Every structure is written in C-alpha cells, then in structure tokens.
Amino acid sequence: xxxxxxxxxxxxxxxxxxxxxxxxxxxxxxxxxxxxxxxxxxxxxxxxxxxxxxxxxxxxxxxxxxxxxxxxxxxxxxxxxxxxxxxxxxxxxxxxxxxxxxxxxxxxxxxxxxxxxxxxxxxxxxxxxxxxxxxxxxxxxxx
Numbered sequence: 001x002x003x004x005x006x007x008x009x010x011x012x013x014x015x016x017x018x019x020x021x022x023x024x025x026x027x028x029x030x031x032x033x034x035x036x037x038x039x040x041x042x043x044x045x046x047x048x049x050x051x052x053x054x055x056x057x058x059x060x061x062x063x064x065x066x067x068x069x070x071x072x073x074x075x076x077x078x079x080x081x082x083x084x085x086x087x088x089x090x091x092x093x094x095x096x097x098x099x100x101x102x103x104x105x106x107x108x109x110x111x112x113x114x115x116x117x118x119x120x121x122x123x124x125x126x127x128x129x130x131x132x133x134x135x136x137x138x139x140x141x142x143x
Contacts, residue, residue, distance in 0.1 A: 015049045020119050020130035023083050026052065030087055031125040036063035038086040040070045042079035050077045060089050065102050067109040074115050082110060085121035093122050093129040095136060103131050
C-alpha cells in the first residue's frame with residue numbers, strides 16, 4: 001500500500017520553533033477541522049519548520065497513525081527534529097490513553113532513527129496541550 005503525504009509548504013521566511021506555543025501558532029489554521037488530522041512537523045537544524053505534513057486524516061474522534069508514516073515524512077524532508085500534533089474537533093484538549101501511547105511509540109522510533117521528537121501536541125479551537133509541558137514526555141531541547 002502506497003502512502004501519500006500531504007505537505008503544506010511555506011514560501012515565507014522560515015518559522016523557528018522554540019517552544020510548544022510556536023507549534024500551536026503554526027497549526028492554528030487547522031483548529032476548526034471537522035475531523036482529526038495528524039501532523040508531522042519537520043524541523044531543520046535551527047528548528048525552523050521545513051514542512052507541515054498531514055500524515056493521517058481520520059474521523060471526528062479517531063485518527064490512525066503509524067510511526068513509519070510519521071518518520072517517512074521526516075526522512076523525506078531531511079529533518080533533524082520532529083514535532084507531532086493532532087487536532088481534537090470536540091474542543092477538548094485532554095490527551096487520551098491512545099494519544100499517550102502513540103506519542104511514546106513515536107518518541108522511541110525517533111530515538112532509533114536519530115530524529116528526535118521534541119513534543120506532541122493536542123490542539124483545538126480552544127487551545128492546546130503539550131505533552132512536554134504537561135509532564136507526559138521528557139523534555140527535549142527546542143533550542
């Protein structure tokens with residue numbers, strides 16, 4: 001089965017990520033989506049966004065994600081770091097058990113590949129939840 005990534009490319013000046021709120025600002029335009037979308041945000045060596053890749057589109061309350069698709073995007077982008085995020089159409093930014101499990105799996109995969117996952121965000125029109133800020137993932141340096 002072939003997977004096609006949806007890559008959102010920017011022609012603007014590179015946007016540097018130094019904290020989770022920067023990721024939320026870059027993704028806020030997707031906050032009102034009616035279905036869940038899972039994003040892999042590829043970062044360069046200076047932690048500027050290379051691409052915002054939509055790796056999975058789900059239903060109103062679920063999105064299937066596998067590490068191979070997430071890291072396929074990062075490898076294609078020659079990323080040196082990665083942040084993942086997904087929206088919750090309900091407006092509830094609480095991380096589910098499934099959200100926690102996939103975030104931990106993705107962090108482990110990134111360690112094996114040498115592309116560290118800096119954070120995982122759940123976001124909606126009401127705000128965001130950062131796994132690092134919430135203590136669910138060990139902090140990784142954005143700078």
